[in-house]
Amino acid sequence: MxxxxxxxxxxxxxxxxxxxxxxxxxxxxxxxxxxxxxxxxxxxxxxxxxxxxxxxxxxxxxxxxxxxxxxxxFRPRPYDASQGIQLGALVCLVDSDDKQQQLFLGPHGGSMKLVSGVQLVQVMSSEAPLGKAMLGKREGDEVSIQIAQIRQQFEVLWVH
CATH class of the missing domain: 1.10.287 (Helix Hairpins)
Structure with a gap:
């Protein structure tokens, strides 16, 4: 992508x-x-x-x-595994139900959804709870966020 x-x-x-x-x-x-x-x-x-x-x-x-x-x-840089996920990363997360979501970590994001080919890509800020939780993570790592009383957990499937 x-x-x-x-x-x-x-x-x-x-x-x-x-x-x-x-x-x-x-x-x-x-x-x-x-x-x-x-x-x-x-x-x-x-x-x-x-x-x-x-x-x-x-x-x-x-x-x-x-x-x-x-x-x-903004100049997205290539993914550097030694630094983990940083601003500019394109990340695929998978939840416990094997549902995948692709996220593009940018300077601003919010509710913006883009289409790349047949894939839906959510733009996310590094200031959003999930964006913050992803920073520094690598492929195979778990990402966890708490929203109200619900804890959501994801696995980093891949990063570009």
């Missing part, structure tokens, strides 16, 4: 997200400043609410711009 292609997919998806957020921010700003939304009394908060929404959308757009800059500057 080509990590540079996965990286480009992440950048493309972030660009789409940015476009949507910028459009939402513009619409919220227009609503906040529209003459029909000028408060007539202290209970008339539509314009204020739209202003809060526009501010939140602008912050989200800035966060996406920063994520894009981080991904553009």
């Amino acid at each position: 080509d990590k540079s292609l996965l990286q480009q997919q992440v950048l493309d998806r972030l660009a789409e997200d940015l476009l949507q957020v910028e459009q939402a921010a513009r619409a919220a700003h227009e609503a906040a400043t529209h003459e029909e939304n000028i408060a007539e009394n202290k209970y008339d908060t539509l314009g204020l609410e739209a202003a809060y929404l526009a501010t939140g959308q602008a912050r989200r757009a800035e966060a996406i711009r920063q994520a894009m800059a981080d991904w553009r500057n």
Whole structure:
């Protein structure tokens, strides 16, 4: 699997997200400043609410711009078994039910899922609980995380 292609997919998806957020921010700003939304009394908060929404959308757009800059500057390195899993690794985990999942450890991740060939690849940040737990692990190692009352365990099947 080509990590540079996965990286480009992440950048493309972030660009789409940015476009949507910028459009939402513009619409919220227009609503906040529209003459029909000028408060007539202290209970008339539509314009204020739209202003809060526009501010939140602008912050989200800035966060996406920063994520894009981080991904553009990111250079995934080949896997080095002596260091174990590091940022940029493509990892395949298997759980106790033999269900496999492929993860791409990047500077930002969240809920982004990519397709590489016929494989689904989850983008994950090294700050996520599972991302943190994988750092330094090698093929054959166990990775364990606790989420609420449930302990999840995985085996590192392979790393690229």
